[in-house]
Amino acid sequence: MTMTPTQALQAYCDAFASGDITTIASLFAPDAVVDLPLVGDRMKGHDEVMHEVESAVRGLKDIRVQIGHAIEGENDVIAEGAFWSELVGAGTKVDGTPERADFRFVAVLEMKDGRITRLSEYLDTKPVKPWERQRIIPTSVRRSPYWDGSIAAGAVEFMAYNRTTFPMIYSRTPYEDYVALTQRVTMWDVGCERQAQIKGPDALAFANYLVARDISKLAVGACRYSFVCDPDGQILCDPVILRPWEDTIWLSHGDVDLHLWARGLATNSGYDVEICEPDVAPLQIQGPLCVEMLRPIVDGSVDDLKFYRCMVTKVAGIEAVVSRTGWSGALGFEIYPTSSARAMELWDALLEAGRPHGLVVTGPNVHRAVEKNVTDTAYFTNSDMNPFEAGGERLVDLDKGDFVGRDALLKIRGEGAKRQTVGLFIEGDLPRLEWFWPLTDGAGKEGTVRWAMHSFALDRSVGIALVDAAVKVGDKVEVHHPLGTVKAEVTTLPFVED
Amino acid sequence: MTPQDAIALHNAAYESRDAGALLDALAPGCLYEMPLLRSRMVGRHEIAEGLRLAFAATSACILEISRTRQSGETALAEGVMTAELAREKTSATVPFAMVVESGEGGINRISLYLDAKPFRLWADGPVMAMAG
Numbered sequence: 001m002t003m004t005p006t007q008a009l010q011a012y013c014d015a016f017a018s019g020d021i022t023t024i025a026s027l028f029a030p031d032a033v034v035d036l037p038l039v040g041d042r043m044k045g046h047d048e049v050m051h052e053v054e055s056a057v058r059g060l061k062d063i064r065v066q067i068g069h070a071i072e073g074e075n076d077v078i079a080e081g082a083f084w085s086e087l088v089g090a091g092t093k094v095d096g097t098p099e100r101a102d103f104r105f106v107a108v109l110e111m112k113d114g115r116i117t118r119l120s121e122y123l124d125t126k127p128v129k130p131w132e133r134q135r136i137i138p139t140s141v142r143r144s145p146y147w148d149g150s151i152a153a154g155a156v157e158f159m160a161y162n163r164t165t166f167p168m169i170y171s172r173t174p175y176e177d178y179v180a181l182t183q184r185v186t187m188w189d190v191g192c193e194r195q196a197q198i199k200g201p202d203a204l205a206f207a208n209y210l211v212a213r214d215i216s217k218l219a220v221g222a223c224r225y226s227f228v229c230d231p232d233g234q235i236l237c238d239p240v241i242l243r244p245w246e247d248t249i250w251l252s253h254g255d256v257d258l259h260l261w262a263r264g265l266a267t268n269s270g271y272d273v274e275i276c277e278p279d280v281a282p283l284q285i286q287g288p289l290c291v292e293m294l295r296p297i298v299d300g301s302v303d304d305l306k307f308y309r310c311m312v313t314k315v316a317g318i319e320a321v322v323s324r325t326g327w328s329g330a331l332g333f334e335i336y337p338t339s340s341a342r343a344m345e346l347w348d349a350l351l352e353a354g355r356p357h358g359l360v361v362t363g364p365n366v367h368r369a370v371e372k373n374v375t376d377t378a379y380f381t382n383s384d385m386n387p388f389e390a391g392g393e394r395l396v397d398l399d400k401g402d403f404v405g406r407d408a409l410l411k412i413r414g415e416g417a418k419r420q421t422v423g424l425f426i427e428g429d430l431p432r433l434e435w436f437w438p439l440t441d442g443a444g445k446e447g448t449v450r451w452a453m454h455s456f457a458l459d460r461s462v463g464i465a466l467v468d469a470a471v472k473v474g475d476k477v478e479v480h481h482p483l484g485t486v487k488a489e490v491t492t493l494p495f496v497e498d
Numbered sequence: 499m500t501p502q503d504a505i506a507l508h509n510a511a512y513e514s515r516d517a518g519a520l521l522d523a524l525a526p527g528c529l530y531e532m533p534l535l536r537s538r539m540v541g542r543h544e545i546a547e548g549l550r551l552a553f554a555a556t557s558a559c560i561l562e563i564s565r566t567r568q569s570g571e572t573a574l575a576e577g578v579m580t581a582e583l584a585r586e587k588t589s590a591t592v593p594f595a596m597v598v599e600s601g602e603g604g605i606n607r608i609s610l611y612l613d614a615k616p617f618r619l620w621a622d623g624p625v626m627a628m629a630g
Contacts, residue, residue, distance in 0.1 A: 078595070079574070104611070106574060122593065122612060123613065124533035124613055126533065171615075
């Protein structure tokens, strides 16, 4: 039996609320168009509509839709209604209440031959996406050179990272960002990701003295991931090391004053090096379509750039180093313009290049990172930890000769690490992790949950914790987060392999 | 007055920048919802103040209706609002829908549905609520 427009609208709303994608797909005509202010541009065609619908349905839960006034024409209906839902994976507010997407709307639905050909919703997204940009405490935090681009793209929450603004959250549901990263391509403003530049005849030798891994044979155009430790063997940061030029090493590092540390160590050391933090503010292009996106605007072949290799090139005519690295644990590139003078020109060119591939400007996707056990180590994030406790033994070469922290790390290895990094399956929904959560294992020993997120791949809460070395996979522990104490089970890392 | 008449009266008020006739047609407790204005307005006094702000923020404002459906005392419509913004000297085109309810006492409710998010309060953007 052919549905009336009102029946079709009701069927759409019911199916949306119950997550019945199959029914929704059956309602739309092949050439249907949908206007939804929460998504942006008009969606054209069945595939595009269903891609967005699926993303919306998976990103929300406890959905209710109620149609009030509905007035029908011959082949259309205009209706007023209300929508209630809870965001998946957004954590809760400080008081424990969930992040919600509730709004009233007017929907206009047109039909032809029993299928929906047009669905337009009118609503004010301002209360639904209320996270207007928060004020940044001025002067102590410098703006990334891509600030204007991030703001225009809807950045609403920032970290102060290396004393630089770091846009983390944009006005979308977490799942929309996750889909963009895992299925299309994303661009991140990581201008906060600073380079400690070591330049001079002894650049490689001095860098090798700074880091725990043997990089003495690092070739020009190669990259490595390693730890920088203090003399006690504690991790200062875990930089990506690049050698873009013969006499230049960049340690692309996390939230730590690495160039000051390096400069201090180099002073009167006898190494012939100059150390600075150059005006190099990177962007990350991450996601499966990144090669297609970058191919037309990068001089040289991004197809041939192997994992953990870099090249000096031009991107949209702008001098840059491009490396096949990133924080997504999957295919991606980092672009390091050699100056910020043309930063927004580069940003705009990348936006334009990404448009045909559905590029979305996002922050680093912590949901995906935790799934893949891609973390970040700095003064405070994961502080008070040595590489063996961090699960990074393969990144330490104790036989390479002298380096900062070697004696301490030799002792730690000899005695055995007292703690270990493990995965956790955590019960229930989680608040946002704003600082480490205490953990108690079955033997009553304390640990800390250092990362915690909703995993969209596993559809459950997961975490990464530092626990006693005696804890085993399958052990039950208790996590004490701001909303209470919940049970968790110890598991292996990463949570997701591919 | 039918709800469709009320829609026409509302839109004519914006076009002529004269809210007099519209205000006269409102029921005493009429609810007016316009996302570009700061809050829900109830009653002639609050609505008059809201419209004053709207008119001050724009040098011209046309609400064109493309489709209306009416049943009893309720009408729903969709259209496009084009506003010339007084302070920014720019124009804005915003798709909108509206719901109007009328009764014996006059117009009981006018609710406009449009996306106000592009008009960010903090961005010195074109926001009617900032006028006045």
